[in-house]
Amino acid sequence: MTYVILIINELKKMVKEIRRYYFEFITGTIVMFGIFLALFFGLKNFGGNNIASDSLDSLIVGYILWGIAMTSFQSVASMIWDESQKGTLEKLYLSQIGIEKILLAKVFANILFNIFFNIVILFLAMLITGRWLNIDFVYFIWMVLISVISLIGLGLAGGGIAIIHKKVTSLLSVFSFGIIGLMALQVYPINIFSFLPYAPGAKTLIGVIVYDQTYPLWRYGFILLNSLVYLVIGLYVFRMYDKKARRLNKLGVY
Amino acid sequence: MSEVIVVENLVKKYKDICAVNDISFTVKKGEILGFLGPNGAGKTTTIKSILSLLEYEGGNISVNGMDAKKYKHKIMSDMGAVLEGARNIYWHLSPDENINYFAGIMGLSTNKIREEKEYLLKRLKLWDVKDKEVREFSKGMQQKTAIAASIIHKPSILLLDEPTLGLDVETKNDIREWILSMSKEQNKTVLITSHDMSFMESICDRILIIKKGKLLSNHSMTELKDKFANKKYSITIKEKFSDSDKAGFKDIGEHEIKEDQDLSVLTVSLKNSREIYNIFDILKLQNKEILDINIKENTLEDIFRNLTTDEAK
Incomplete structure (x- = not known):
């Protein structure tokens, strides 16, 4: 119940922020969609008739998955950094619920919003490109949620580092664009790249949505395990830096 | 409690x-x-x-x-x-x-x-x-x-x-x-x-x-x-104190005399307010005319200043 209150609380705050700063939200949306259109029509014109329809579908799905992944990772790390910069991070510590649960609920709310936002973008993309994908949205949402858990872990680690070192935008940018690389890796059959975060989930999602593949259950177990390992690592790193921040009085000092 | x-x-x-x-x-x-x-x-x-x-x-x-x-x-x-x-x-x-x-x-x-x-x-x-x-x-x-x-x-x-x-x-x-x-x-x-x-x-x-x-x-x-109940008395006298007058205050404890033209201000901090009568006696003996008496109680700021200054000393 506590998580529900926390998530609703965060969603309400986000909606209020969007209503108040609608210009920023609209321009952000236009930029994101503009990049997608440039990629899509660029690839189509460059490749001409030789471009396979699967490649265009991969581009649509891949772009949406990248959007969700990047905003999920950044929402965690940037949120912690932002709260620290604003001076409100210490206030979040002053709750009997505990900072980790609060951050996770905030992140989950952010991700829910991002998924919804990206599904709207996906529909717009399909409408403009005329390429309609057959997507099972229940499967899509669950798979995305399971896959991005690994990035939440990395985001927590990044946020922990940000509390101590403050300016970490370069590090966050590298991670954000590194996600494109993760999505491009060949992770099946299982090899060393399969153990990287997000990669197994993204590859599976593209396989199901674009290529109508079906996969054995163990693969989903592997994706969940991969995500949980990174979440545990992220929580451990966050706790380490949180302890250090409380030792050095860095929580409220920017 | x-x-x-x-x-x-x-x-x-x-x-x-x-x-x-x-x-x-x-x-x-x-x-x-x-x-x-x-x-x-x-x-x-x-x-x-x-x-x-x-x-x-x-x-x-x-x-x-x-x-x-x-x-x-x-x-x-x-x-x-x-x-x-x-x-x-x-x-x-x-x-x-x-x-x-x-x-x-x-x-x-x-x-x-x-x-x-x-x-x-x-x-x-x-x-x-x-x-x-x-x-x-x-x-x-x-x-x-x-x-x-x-x-x-x-x-x-x-x-x-x-x-x-x-x-x-x-x-x-x-x-x-x-x-x-x-x-x-x-x-x-x-x-x-x-x-x-x-x-x-x-x-x-x-x-x-x-x-x-x-x-x-x-x-x-x-x-x-x-504990820090000292009251600060400032007594304004209508003339300057001579050296022998000043010597008369040597037993009244910590005090300060400020002189300005024909006026003198004797400031003394007393824990017991009855001690002021001793000072009046001295002034009476010296035949001084008292123009004004100002009494100030120690505020928290005075106490804080005293405590933190004492610690510094």
């Missing part, structure tokens, strides 16, 4: 600097405890240690009988804090939205806090501006919003770090009245730091004076005034 906060031998170091050096004190239920000290004395460090926002190297802290380290989350359900320097609230949200948000952070839904929110917004004179963005507010109104957001979960212990810093007189009065009502009417415990001596003197039951991490004094306001 039972003790709700117990701090025992607290030590907090930053590398080689000892910010808090082995201090111990308790705060009783319903008490308003003031924490005084110059900048860097260790006041904020102590408050943050109680709130578990800092890890300390030595000592123990307990809140409501629970170890503050072990039960750092549990104890927060009964504590509210406004921290110094921190924004404490979101500037792009209104007081109403900030209160709702921080109630949510405490696990409370909007429906559960409706009455308390209305009471606080009205009590802190924010009701008419409850839907305006906080960033448009004066510092005083922002501080009052921060206070309301910090106590929406009805804690019985309030920790206020410099709540009056940079505020105008009217807002200070609002906050003073509110703190007093919290303590006297609702029996809430308040631990407060401030540089504003007259503010502290007007609300605190007990005062801790701290300097360079060491506790110099821990007395109730009455004890402090008794």
Whole structure:
């Protein structure tokens, strides 16, 4: 119940922020969609008739998955950094619920919003490109949620580092664009790249949505395990830096 | 009164600097405890240690009988804090939205806090501006919003770090009245730091004076005034004192004579007011004409200055 209150609380705050700063939200949306259109029509014109329809579908799905992944990772790390910069991070510590649960609920709310936002973008993309994908949205949402858990872990680690070192935008940018690389890796059959975060989930999602593949259950177990390992690592790193921040009085000092 | 906060031998170091050096004190239920000290004395460090926002190297802290380290989350359900320097609230949200948000952070839904929110917004004179963005507010109104957001979960212990810093007189009065009502009417415990001596003197039951991490004094306001009850008498005389006149005051204790044209002002600090008769006797013998007598009681500021200066010596 506590998580529900926390998530609703965060969603309400986000909606209020969007209503108040609608210009920023609209321009952000236009930029994101503009990049997608440039990629899509660029690839189509460059490749001409030789471009396979699967490649265009991969581009649509891949772009949406990248959007969700990047905003999920950044929402965690940037949120912690932002709260620290604003001076409100210490206030979040002053709750009997505990900072980790609060951050996770905030992140989950952010991700829910991002998924919804990206599904709207996906529909717009399909409408403009005329390429309609057959997507099972229940499967899509669950798979995305399971896959991005690994990035939440990395985001927590990044946020922990940000509390101590403050300016970490370069590090966050590298991670954000590194996600494109993760999505491009060949992770099946299982090899060393399969153990990287997000990669197994993204590859599976593209396989199901674009290529109508079906996969054995163990693969989903592997994706969940991969995500949980990174979440545990992220929580451990966050706790380490949180302890250090409380030792050095860095929580409220920017 | 039972003790709700117990701090025992607290030590907090930053590398080689000892910010808090082995201090111990308790705060009783319903008490308003003031924490005084110059900048860097260790006041904020102590408050943050109680709130578990800092890890300390030595000592123990307990809140409501629970170890503050072990039960750092549990104890927060009964504590509210406004921290110094921190924004404490979101500037792009209104007081109403900030209160709702921080109630949510405490696990409370909007429906559960409706009455308390209305009471606080009205009590802190924010009701008419409850839907305006906080960033448009004066510092005083922002501080009052921060206070309301910090106590929406009805804690019985309030920790206020410099709540009056940079505020105008009217807002200070609002906050003073509110703190007093919290303590006297609702029996809430308040631990407060401030540089504003007259503010502290007007609300605190007990005062801790701290300097360079060491506790110099821990007395109730009455004890402090008794202990440092010296009254300062300034007697203006209609002529200058000769050297032999001045020699006559050698036995009256610490005193000061200031001379200006044809006037002299003899200032003497006396613990027992009856001692003034000895000085009158001397002046009578010297046949001096008294033009004016001014009596000043020691304020908290005088006591604070004396204590922190003595320590420096």
